[in-house]
Amino acid sequence: MLTAFRWLLRIVSGLLFLTLGVCALIYYFASRSLPDYDEDYAIAGLTAPVEIVRDTADVPHIFGEADADVFFALGFAHAQDRLWQMIVLRRTVQGRLSEMFGTRTIKTDELMRRLDLYGQAARSVAVQDGATRDALESYARGVNAWIGIVNAEARGRGAPEFFLFSKEIAYWQPTDSVAILKLMALRSSSQIDAEVLRARVSLLSPDWAADLMPDGPGEGVAALPPYANLVPGTRQTRTADAGSPPAFWPVPPLSLGGASNAWAAAPSRSAAGGSLLANDPHVDFSAPSLWYLARLQLEAGGVIGATIPGIPAVLAGRNAALGWGITAAWLDDQDIRMEELNPADPERYRTPDGWKTFESRRSIIDVKDAPPITITMRWTDNGPVLPGSHFDLASVTPPGHVAALSWTALDPADTSMSAAIRLMSSRSIEEGIAAGQDFVAPAQNVTMADQDGIAMVMFGKMPERDAKMRGQGRLPSLGWMAENRWVGILPYANNPRFVEPEGGIVGNTNNKTVNRPFPRHVSFAWGDTQRVQRWTRLMQEREVHSRESFIAAQLDAVSPAARTVLPLIGADLWFTGEAAPDGTPEQLRQRALQVLAEWDGDMNEHLPEPLIYAAWVRALQNRLIRDELGPLADRFTTVEPLFIERVYRDIDGAARWCDIIQSAPVETCTDVARMALDDALLELAERYGRNVESWRWGDAHQAKQDHEVLGEMPVVKWIVNIRQSRSGGDHTLDRGRLAGTGPEPYLNVNGAGYRGVYDFADPDSSVFIISTGQSGHPLSRHYDDLSILWRRGEYVPMSLDPDLARAAATGVTVLTPDG
Structure with a gap:
């Protein structure tokens, strides 16, 4: 017995030491790719020495x-911190993910090959x-x-992920950016x-699609009226009449379209007498964040703000004279055409x-651990042909x-790249607007502020x-009908613009900005009808604003949708x-209604009311539409307050949705409402549990900042994923978009990955933050260090003062010309 125990102890000890040894070996190789920010390099291709000074936020x-x-040096810094992310972005747009990830990304690769974005980018380089x-x-x-340094000095292949998924990294090209x-x-x-x-719902009933x-209701909001035109404290209201995607799927569902x-x-509306600008673009959360903070000292002056690794431009930020923020314009710049095939020759449309032959070519998708797949890509005069398996097109294709x-x-x-580069060096609103002349896509509302004024202009071809x-x-629409084809591109002067508004405030929450008749409209569908109500109220509650009031507005978690919807759906349930x-169940319902009756719509992470509200309206919308739409109801994963408002106000007979057609x-x-x-x-x-008062919104509503690959691996996911309790919701200025589906439907999957507030009364007091950290390396202390500040609503300084950067430097890298 003693001998058996000794052998068992030896075996356990051996396994323990072996495990520790393997872990130490993994850590050693993974840590080899951590850059040393105090290391200097002699590199060919430079004309003079250049410094990369890292501040305390990296x-x-x-x-x-x-x-x-x-x-x-920006390319060098991006690659040091985010090489894996850059390679994945490049492979996504090239349609080459399946070479690394196997069959689960075939559909994504097929879409990207058919769109040929990479080929179009290659052709676009020459026109910059x-x-x-x-x-x-x-x-x-x-x-x-x-x-080259990674390859020559065996620096852990550049990132730990490359040990698992790829051993070769092709050199970067201008086309990639x-x-x-x-x-x-x-x-x-x-x-x-x-x-x-819309087509699928319209096939069931055109009236259902309208509901x-x-x-987007109303005349459009962008430039606010003068302060005196709105009495502070008045409530702004707006009535309703005014399946899982493949891995790395690049197209957002309708509920997660561009938002910001x-x-x-x-200056006339600023307490300090200088223009103010706030911006928080919303993106799908990931670890690391899509955004990367950087400051560049160009010949035209310093510029600082948010970049995307792989793109050599500050896309949202400021220089000494001009600041700019971006929001998705929701321009309708895509149309689906139904091309009729020649019955005698399906290669003609x-x-x-008359009939014309498709432009066709074949492409081979290499797939890891599986045979390659050959697809035939076809183009018409209207654009690339998409298979019926994508976007449910088969269900609406005759x-x-x-x-x-x-x-x-x-x-x-x-x-567009030329416009983005030119914007960085613009010194005034006039120059910034001129830079937008060459911008094509993605369409963005660009809000600008300089020392003297403000403006908002839509960049992008209409x-x-x-x-x-x-x-x-x-x-x-039918592609062969001449009236269904695009006539061309509207002049840039047709794009909505609001320069020096009389009221001194301009902004956008993805809401409707203009009310123009077709065909010179911008869009019929908009990304927001709710946040704009709260924004209008906060902007007009005070005559002058400060950096602090703009920060407070960015972090505001009050839901105007909850304030509108709850009185409608609970009108006959309260106090009965x-x-x-x-x-x-009746007693649980009464307790829930009691706490909701005293709630002001604040989607605070520490309260139970936001959780009850979110679950109620989610269940309510599902009950309203499930019997009519059947499985198609699964596509409506986000609650639409305008729909619920139409139903409960019975606008155009919308109360008909309440009757369950299968029941007697x-x-x-x-x-x-009661059943929901x-x-x-x-x-x-x-x-x-059944204790309503102990429920907490933040327990369900956590920011899901997961690593796109390692985040699915057992044990490793606890190291690389960043989960944090969050306030906000679908319709709050501090946007915390819900997943809407799956076992955790209240997870926060989309929101402000970047926040910036620029104050031109004291430019170096401007601040910014991203939602994770600067580094994409899970072993770096800068992998998630900014996420703690971001969750708490804190920021880091956004200063162009070189002395300040050097005084707080945690590392200085000097690149010198080799030879």
Whole structure:
């Protein structure tokens, strides 16, 4: 017995030491790719020495004598911190993910090959202006310099992920950067999804589409009226009449289309007498964040703000004279065309001038651990042909037809990169507006502020449609009909712009900005009808604003949707009936209604009311639409307050949704609200217990900042994923978009990955933050250090003062010309 025990002890000890040894070996190789920010390098391709000064937040401040050297150093810094992210972005747009990840990314690769964004980017490089081509080439040399150092000095292959998924890293090209900007355009547009979903609902009933996918109400909001025109304290109201995607799927569902906030105040509305600007672009959360903070000292002056690794431009930020913020414009710049096939020859399609042969070529998708796949890519005059398996197109494509996509971002002469580079050096609002002339996609509302004024202008090409177009771009149309084809591109002067508004405040929350008739409209569908109400109220509650009031507005978690919807759906439920016995569903309902009756709509993470509200309206919308739509109801994962408001105000007979058509009784809207509340409370009680007062919104509403690959691996996911309790919700200024589906439907999957507030009364008091950390390396202390500040609503200084950067430096890298 003693001998057996000794052998068992030896075996356990041996396994323990072996495990520790393996862990130590893994750590050693993984840590080899951690950059040393105090290391200097002699590198070919530079004209003069350049410094990369890292401050305490790991923000690189890059100082060089020539712009080419500064862009070189930005590429070097991006690659040091985010090489894996850059390679994945590049492979996504190239349609080459399956070479690393196998069969689960085939559908994504197929879409990207058919769109040919990478090919269009290659053609676009030649049309950029000279300064932009120089920047792209210098940036690429900087990225490649770091890749060369990694290869030559065995620095852990550049990132731990490369040990698992790829051993080769192709050198960076200028095309890669242009292609990633095009990928961002795809990631911010959900018009394809909107057209197909509207068509599917319209096939069941056109009236249902009008209720479930209502047009943006009102005349549009961008420039606010003078302060005296709105009495502080008045409540702003707006009535309703005014399946899982593949891995790395780049197109957002309708509920997660491009979103952001930006607003600016002129000196006349600023307490300190200088213009103010706030911006927080919303993106899908990930670890690391999409955004990367950087400061560049260009020949035209310093510029600082948010970049995307792979793109050599500050996309949201400021220089000494001008600040700019971006919000998705929700421009309808995509149309689905149904192309009729020739019955005698399916390689030809119908055009206004007769039958025409598709432009076709084959492409081979290499798949890890599986045979390669060959696809035939076809293009029509209207754009690339998409298979019926994508976007549910098969459900709306007539027999004998295929679907093609028209989209402004498919322009092979896309000069958006030149516009972005030029904006960084603009010194005034006038110069900033002029820079937008060459911007194509993604369409953005660019809010600007300089020392003297403010403006908001839509950057992006607006397609010109025929006034007789069938469906007006809201539904797929027949591609062979001349009136359904785009006439061209509208002049830049047609883009909405608001310069020096009389009221001194301008901004956008993805809401409707202008109310123009088709075909010179911007869109029928908009990304927000709720946040704008809260923003308008906060901006007009005070005559003058400060950096602190703009920060408070960015972090505001009050839901105007909750304030509007709850009184409607609970009108006949509050304070009714006798007190119910303990432990009954009725008693749980009464307790929930009691706490909701005293709630002000603040989606605070520490309160139970936001959780009850979110679960109630989710269950309510599902009950309202499930019997009519059947499985199609699964596509409506986000609560639409305008729909619920239409139903409970019975606008255009929308109360008909309340009756369950499969049942004999005629249910009222009160009946459905009560049943939905019981559904929600049962779900919450099973998960969090029956003590309503102990429920906490933040327990369910956690920011899901997961590593896109390692975040799915056992044990490792606890190291690489960042989960944090969060306030906010779908319709709050501090946007915390819910997942809407799956076992954790209240997870926060999308929100402000970047926040910045710029104060031109004291520019160096400006602040910014991202949602994770600067580094993409899980072993770096800068992997998640900023996430703690971000969650608490704190910021780091956004200063162009070189002395301040050097005084707080945690590392200084000097790149010198080799030879």
